[in-house]
Amino acid sequence: MFKDKAIKGVFVGMASTSIFIMLLIFVFLFKEAFPFIKHPGLSSLLDMKWVPVSFQQERFGLLPLASGTCLITMLAMLFAVPVSFFSSIYIAEVARPMEREILKPFIELLASIPSVVLGFFGLIVLAPLIKSFFGLQSGLNAISGSILLALMATPTIISVSEDAINSVPSSYKNASLALGASRVQTIFKVVVPAALPGIIAAVMLGAGRVIGETMAVLMVTGNAARITANPLESVRTMTATIAAEMGEVPFGSTHYQALFWVGIVLLVMTFSLNVFSQKILKKYGAFK
Amino acid sequence: MVGQEFSNNRAIEVNSLNFYYGDSQALFDINIAIPRKMVTALIGPSGCGKSTFLRTLNRMNDIIDDVRLDGRIMVDGDDIYDSKMNIVTLRKKVGMVFQKSNPFPKSIFDNVAYGPRIHGTKSNSQLAEIVEKSLERSGLWEEVKDRLDDSALGLSGGQQQRLCIARALAVQPEILLMDEPASALDPRSTTKVEDLIGELKKDYTIIIVTHNMQQAARDSDHTAFFYEGRLVEYDETSNLFTNPKEKQTEDYITGRFG
Numbered sequence: 001m002f003k004d005k006a007i008k009g010v011f012v013g014m015a016s017t018s019i020f021i022m023l024l025i026f027v028f029l030f031k032e033a034f035p036f037i038k039h040p041g042l043s044s045l046l047d048m049k050w051v052p053v054s055f056q057q058e059r060f061g062l063l064p065l066a067s068g069t070c071l072i073t074m075l076a077m078l079f080a081v082p083v084s085f086f087s088s089i090y091i092a093e094v095a096r097p098m099e100r101e102i103l104k105p106f107i108e109l110l111a112s113i114p115s116v117v118l119g120f121f122g123l124i125v126l127a128p129l130i131k132s133f134f135g136l137q138s139g140l141n142a143i144s145g146s147i148l149l150a151l152m153a154t155p156t157i158i159s160v161s162e163d164a165i166n167s168v169p170s171s172y173k174n175a176s177l178a179l180g181a182s183r184v185q186t187i188f189k190v191v192v193p194a195a196l197p198g199i200i201a202a203v204m205l206g207a208g209r210v211i212g213e214t215m216a217v218l219m220v221t222g223n224a225a226r227i228t229a230n231p232l233e234s235v236r237t238m239t240a241t242i243a244a245e246m247g248e249v250p251f252g253s254t255h256y257q258a259l260f261w262v263g264i265v266l267l268v269m270t271f272s273l274n275v276f277s278q279k280i281l282k283k284y285g286a287f288k
Numbered sequence: 289m290v291g292q293e294f295s296n297n298r299a300i301e302v303n304s305l306n307f308y309y310g311d312s313q314a315l316f317d318i319n320i321a322i323p324r325k326m327v328t329a330l331i332g333p334s335g336c337g338k339s340t341f342l343r344t345l346n347r348m349n350d351i352i353d354d355v356r357l358d359g360r361i362m363v364d365g366d367d368i369y370d371s372k373m374n375i376v377t378l379r380k381k382v383g384m385v386f387q388k389s390n391p392f393p394k395s396i397f398d399n400v401a402y403g404p405r406i407h408g409t410k411s412n413s414q415l416a417e418i419v420e421k422s423l424e425r426s427g428l429w430e431e432v433k434d435r436l437d438d439s440a441l442g443l444s445g446g447q448q449q450r451l452c453i454a455r456a457l458a459v460q461p462e463i464l465l466m467d468e469p470a471s472a473l474d475p476r477s478t479t480k481v482e483d484l485i486g487e488l489k490k491d492y493t494i495i496i497v498t499h500n501m502q503q504a505a506r507d508s509d510h511t512a513f514f515y516e517g518r519l520v521e522y523d524e525t526s527n528l529f530t531n532p533k534e535k536q537t538e539d540y541i542t543g544r545f546g
Binding site: 177194 | 375
C-alpha cells in the first residue's frame, strides 16, 4: 500500500513539474514588473509610442510592439498556411513513395536551420530582393520578416498536418472511393475534415513559433517601433524589443520593468492563442 | 457448371481473369458468371484470392500500387477495364460494404447523404428522402430516426455496419459487394445483417465474401469456392454443400482445412 502511494506521489510530482514551472514564470515576471504599476502606472503601457530612453520623456507604449507582432504573425501565416496545407496534402495523399522520400527530409532540414542563419539569408538575399521589387529605400520591413518567419513555420505546419492526414484511417478513403467519389473529392470531403483538428493544431503550433521567434525578426524587420498595417514599412516585434534592449537596460529601472510587461503581454497572447485553438479543436473535433 | 435458368440474366461475367500483385500472381484464369438479383457467396481459406476477386469487380484494386490484371470483366455488358469505362459510373453501379464497418466521422445523416451529395444531389428535401429510404432499407431507420444529427461513431458495431449498407444503397447501386460484412459482429448483429441480405437480394445482385460456412449455406443461392487463387468449384449452394464435385471443396466444407 505504502509503495503504491509513494510511486503515485512520484508520478504526480513529475507531472506537476511543468505546471509548477509555469507558475514560477508567472510569479517571477510579475515580481519584476510589479513596481511599474505604482509608477508610472499601467495606463502608460497604452501609450502610442515606445521611447524607453529619452532626455525629455520616456514612453512605454506597448501598442507599437504588439501591433508589430500581430502584423508579422498574420502576414507570415498568410504565406505559410496555404503553402503548408497543400504541401502536406500532396506529401500525404498524392506523392509517390519516391517523391515522399525526397520531400520529407528536405522539409525537416528546413526546420533544423538555426534562425540566425535564416536571418543572414534574409539580410543578404531576401531584403535586397524585396527592396528592388517594391522600389523601397530599405528591404528591412514587415514583409521580409514575415516571409522569413513563414519559412520557419512551414516545416512545423507541414509535418504536423501531414501526420494528421496520414492518421486518417484508410477505411474512410476506401469507403469514399467505393461510393464513386474521385480522389480529390475524397481528400477534401473525407480526409481533410477528419484531419482538421490536427491541421488546426499544426497551424497554431506554427503561429506559436512565429510569435515567439526573435532572432530572425530582429535582423530583418528594421526595428522601428511604430503602429502600421503596411507590410512595406519597418516594424518591431515584442520579442525583438526584449532581445535588443534587455542587455543594456539598468537593472530595476522603469525601462527594465516595462520590458517585463512586454514579456507578460507576450505570454498572455500565446496563452490565449492556445486556449483559442483548444476551443476550435473541441468544436470541430466533435466527431473524432 | 451453373444451371441454365439464369444464363441469360447475368449481372457479371468474368473471362480468363488473371491478377498480379507485383510479381506474384493472386488470381489464375477465373471464369465465372454471376446471376442477377441473387446472392453469390465466395468462400475459401484466407489468402485464397476471394477478396482480391471481389475488389476487381468495382476496381478497388486500382488504388493499390503495382497491380496488374488481364482477362475481361463484363458488368451489364460493359467491359469495366476498358479505357472508356468511367470508374465513377462503375462504382455507383457496384457498391461495396467492407469487413470492418467504416462510417465517416460525420453525422448519421451526412454519412448516408455523402454518396448522393458527391454525385450532385443538392436539394435538402431530396437528400432527406434518400436518407430515410436507405436507412429504412437497411433496417436502421426506426433505431436512428430521432438522432440523425448524432455522430455515426456513437452507434453500435452492428448498427454501424447497417449504416454502411445504407450508405452504399443511397447511391442506388445494382450490385452490392460485401467483404465479410458480419465477421466483426456479435451473433445478434450478424443475424440482423444476414436477414438484411436476404431482404436486399430481391432488388440487388449481392456478392458476399465469407469465412463462415454456415452463413454461406444459409444466405446464398450460389457459392464459389476459391483455393490458392483458382476458382475450384462454382455451383448452386445446395449442390455445392451437399454434393461437391471436387475433393478440395469437400475437404474445405467439411472443415478438414482452412
